[in-house]
Amino acid sequence: MTKLPTWADLVLVPLISLVLAAAISALVILGIGGDPVEAVKVMVDGALGSPYGWGYTLYYTTSFIFTGLGVTVAYHAGQFNIGGEGQAQLGGLGVALVCLALPWPHWTLALPAAMVGAALFGAAWAAVPAWLQAKRGSHIVITTIMFNYIAAALIVYLLVEVLRPAGQMDPATPRFPKGAALPGFHEIPGLSLIFTSKVPANVTFFVALLACVGVWLLLWRTRLGYEIRAFGKSNSAARYAGISPVKVILLSMLISGGLSGLMAINNVMGEAGRLLQNSAEGAGFIGIAVALMGRNHPLGVFLAAFLFGFLYQGGAEMGLWTSIPIELRLLVQGLVILFTGALDTMVRMMIAPFFRPRRKEAA
């Protein structure tokens, strides 16, 4: 098959995949008697038409950056981590335990501590599947799926039986102390001029941007990153070069789980202010779509996370104002994963003819 130029591979293939997913979604909307143009209008207006909309879009973007980076780091080591959802839920548990442990005086102290809690718990939840893959060869995809369900059951148990304060009906932890509340965009000097009403987007967004840079440095500027990428490209070559497979699998999965866990500072600490059931709300799974769409590069992950942030906020508005159910988001998400992750060969074959003649001239 024709080898595509790098730019086509990095930009054109995801773009065409996106167009295909959008086209099928539009057909589905037509099929159920909706108006795709109207739907897009409502989505754009609801997600990007007001500071309020932006506040939600960027809030979702923040969560998806973390889970997308989580999938990315594991992916470079050749590990497909589907466990982001469970790791993010456990990260939420870490955040809750840290926030409830002390009467935090100020968020600047609470945030670093909560980040450690989130990352540690997320990494711990990835540790068992990682160890089983590295040492016993148990397929990481299956074990991480199992751990998602075990995490959900564990959190339900802890919220209902252990962490719920006496006399409270809904299964949730007590509210975090005031000092552990993260400032939203409407409370940050400067930004508050734009975001005049209360929005869920908060300082975690900037932590997410730093995480993008951090992951880029890790993967392309450190020895460990080199080992991870080398191992992901060819297990045998990496092993021959003296790279320990156990170390690469374990470390890449721990970092991956830690990043997914860090998502919890956005939703649990930044937004809800307490740990609820199903706190991750599927963001762990969206990380898969984000990483695939973003071609497993931090910059791509950022752009794809923003796209999905738009899709989530816009989709919610669409569910509110049109007759199209909010579940359209899931359909689009599935289609994006399908085209970018499983049918990418098809997309490449579609555009390959356009690149063939030029190669002939060169040769």
Add this chain to the structure above:
Amino acid sequence: MDYATLLQVLASTLRLATPLLLACLAGLYSERSGIFDIGLEGKMLMAAMASGAIAAMTGSAWIGLAAGIGASLLLAALHGVASITFRGNQLISGVALNFVASGATVLIAQALFQQGGRTPPLTGAARFEPLALPFVDTLKGVPLFGPFYAQVLSGHSILVYLALAAVPASWWLLYRTRFGLRLRAVGENPESVDTAGVSVIRLRYTAVALTGVLCGVAGAYMATALQAGFGREMTAGRGYIALAALIFAKWRPWSALWATLLFGFLQALALRPDVIEGTLHMKIPVSFLDALPYILTVIVLAGFVGRAIPPRAGGEPYVKER
């Protein structure tokens, strides 16, 4: 626990194990042919919606069943195209189709019936009614076995017996026919099958289609027999439990029956916390019973209790040599 309660729990075990068994056997065909399928959940969900919707419209459970199988086959075909023809990543394709199914089922059900993504409740011939097995009355007087026969084995819908019959049928197909030999070979060593002049592509598509049919029956059972109609996310992770059972059963039909009965038993117990408390004299959290199938599967995967070795060519797209 007295005998009557035990019989109740066992009857509900059989009812709850049926969709797991059908989905598990479905996965068995696909994975034995070398195509990983984590999209069992999505296919079941799609089939449940289609059968619930069509049964509600036509008033016939059988037409609903056919529609369910059709819908499931559609997703199976997509998975086949992505993973066999375009040699895409089978795991990612499965994950993607699960999301597509989650979204599409609610969209379609809502567009058809405007009942918040549900299908209307089914009554009469639109549901598969319980069947009474022969000689129920004659055997009633036999101690122990009589009530067992009447309450546990008899009184299920025809799909339950179909699922049970699918176990020996699958065993026979896999281990006693030429097709089965080739199917198992294509999952272990596709080159050898290709060398023998048998089409790898066609064999794998056949296996994926069988997976589609069985998932279709499983989904239709959920919507038209176990419950009366489709509700959003009604499969509730059963496709993943079936996947766990498949690993637990080490990709073998008879073991699949025992594994799904065990997992069905755990689900039945989770519905009766009073029984557990009465028997063990201690409280076991329902969440623990929910998580137990997954925990057991991880232990089996870890190889501490007998090693689970998947088909060797599983997940690898086949590239024909030229």
